[in-house]
Amino acid sequence: MSNNALRAVAARISEQAAAHCEAGDIPGFVAGVHHAGEQIVVAHGVANVATGAPMLQDTGFLLGSVTKVLTTTLVLQQVERGVLDLGAPVVRYLPELALTVPGAADKILVRHLISHTNGIDADLFFPDAKGRYALKTYVEGLASGCGTLFEPGEQLSYSNGGMIVAGRLLEVVTGLSFSDLLERDIYRPVGMTGSSTSAEQAILRSTAVGHFLDPDTMAARPTGMFTLPDTWGPAGGTPIGTVADLLAFGRTHLAGGVSPTGARVLSAGSTALMQEVSYDMDTPNVPPMGLGWVRYPFGDTTVLAMSGASPGGVSILCVMPEHDLVFAAFGNTPGAIMLQDELLRWLLTEHLGVRIPALISEPEQDVDLTPYVGTYRSDQLRIDVSIVDGRLEERVTYEPADASQEHIFTEFAGGATSAPPQRYVPIRPGLFAPAGYPPETFDGYLRLLLVSYHDLRDGQARFRNGGGRLTRRA
Incomplete structure (x- = not known):
């Protein structure tokens, strides 16, 4: 691939970001693409409307649910080390796990936690706790406050609760806090040098804050809450990083588990396992699920993706193994997902030449409602x-x-x-x-x-x- 091709990508991202920022939809936007050995990062607008601080190429932001792929990678590392078994019941390692339905937690396997097939009904369960034992507090709260949506393995439902339980499981089997484990086994070996897990660390460098559009003035106002509670760390509540950090993580999964630093983060087999279909609901609105990754079909091309909402912001990470391409972006209003979708589709169709067929056909008449x-x-x-x-x-x-x-x-x-x-x-x-x-x-x-x-x-x-x-x- 020529430098000219990636320069054209940078120009397109810059042009589209500027249009959205100037229209007032998004205060600031940062995005990057790594393709065939070349990489660009583009930033536009402001990181915080209250201070006017600019959005820079190395500005940090909350990763949101992109963290779920990092959490899954940590689980697979422990499977490789013989510490965890994907096919074992979670209660083998975490006997205190219980739900309001007696015996329901006993049926949940480790695999179910990271494939969103666990059935834990806790998607809006937000217990407020800080510090080393926040995840322990979360798991304890499930027993008195959360039931099940379905039998484990029976259905697929995007699961914050499953990922948080996986985070607590990791703490129990490694003896480290989730934050320390993330730092040791992901951030450092991948080369995610701008990443952290707390507001206290983020404040020491350029960091974006989320915004919401004021319904009366339609002007962006900063969020009143920077991160979700520590109880939501493994699902995406607290990890913070840069576009370059996300590109490095995506490149690790492109390269069979070897990071840009040369460190092996995951075996080729585990990296491939994460990308395989683990559950498919066979409906256009719910893409097939891997382990951690969501597998978006765009015609014959599969985009491994995860987007991440944070208070007033949204990130995205997309990995395209067939095209040796990684795309990462963050915008500091929830509506930035529209721009991210626009850029992803442009990358596929114009940059890579992928034909995207219509996902839904003409509506049927006389459907019984x-x-x-x-x-x-x-x-x-x-x-x-x-x-x-x-x-x-x-x-x-x-x-x-x-x-x-x-x-x-x-x-x-x-x-x-x-x-x-x-x-x-x-x-x-x-x-x-x-x-x-x-x-x-x-x-x-x-x-x-x-x-x-x-x-x-x-x-x-x-x-x-x-x-x-x-x-x-x-």
């Missing part, structure tokens, strides 16, 4: 589905467990915890698109906006899937 009507629930979330004017209408209600969790979630969401009712049009039985969007919207990362229903029994769907997360018919 009655199997999907009802109330669906998961941890602290209620979704009421009805038929209005020949379309499905969903009303989402947040039902906080206590004042502390309500405060944390409200800050994480930028103050807005309720949304207006959303209408959906049928694509085919069991698959729906939000009304008003052109079909091509869903060809990229935003396929997660589609909603699907699963497991019809006696004329009723048992599960609803939105954004990769299941709710169960009440």
Whole structure:
């Protein structure tokens, strides 16, 4: 690949970032691409509107759920060392793990934690604890506050709880805190020199903060909460890094587990295992899951990806093994995911020449809507589905467990915890698109906006899937 080709990529990212920043959608944006031995990083706008500090190429940011791939890598390292067995029950190593359903935790295998097939109903469980035993506090809280969505291995549902339990499991078997383990076994060998795990460390260098658009003025205002509690570390609450750090981590997975520093971080076999399909729901809105990685199909090309929401920001890491390419980015408003999706699709089609077929075909007529009507629930979330004017209408209600969790979630969401009712049009039985969007919207990362229903029994769907997360018919 010529330097000119990557210069064209840098120019495109710069142009698109500038357009979004100047339109007021995003205060600041930073992105990088590594392709065939060459690398570029581009930054635009400000890291914090309150201070006017610029977004720099080496500005740090919260990794959010991209951390889940780091946590999975740590688990596989311990499997290689003979300390953990993917096929063993988690309670073999963590006997205190329990859920509100008696005996349910005993069926969860180590593999289920990192493949999002564990069924732990804890996606909005935000216990507030700090320090060395925060993850211990989280696991203890599951026993009194969280149940199950399904039998382990039966379904797929994006699982913050599973990753946090995996983090506590790592602490127990290694004797190190999750932060120390991440520093020793990922940051250092990968060469993630700008990475840390706390606000106290991040403040010593250039670090971006998240923002939310003020509903009255539509101007960006800084978040009131920099990180989620320490209890959410392994799911993405606390790790912080730079675009160059994420590119280095992605390159490690491109190179069969050998980092850019030359250190072997993971065996070639474990690296390949993470990229293999571990569960496929066979629906366009939920890509097949590997271990840690989500496998986004774009025609014949697979993009290994994970995006990461943080309070007022969103990161993304994409690895394309067939094309020797890594893409990483961060924007400091939640809407930056739109720009990230735009750039990812441009990289695929214009830079790599990948043809992206339409993900959804013409909507079917006369789809029976009655199997999907009802109330669906998961941890602290209620979704009421009805038929209005020949379309499905969903009303989402947040039902906080206590004042502390309500405060944390409200800050994480930028103050807005309720949304207006959303209408959906049928694509085919069991698959729906939000009304008003052109079909091509869903060809990229935003396929997660589609909603699907699963497991019809006696004329009723048992599960609803939105954004990769299941709710169960009440």
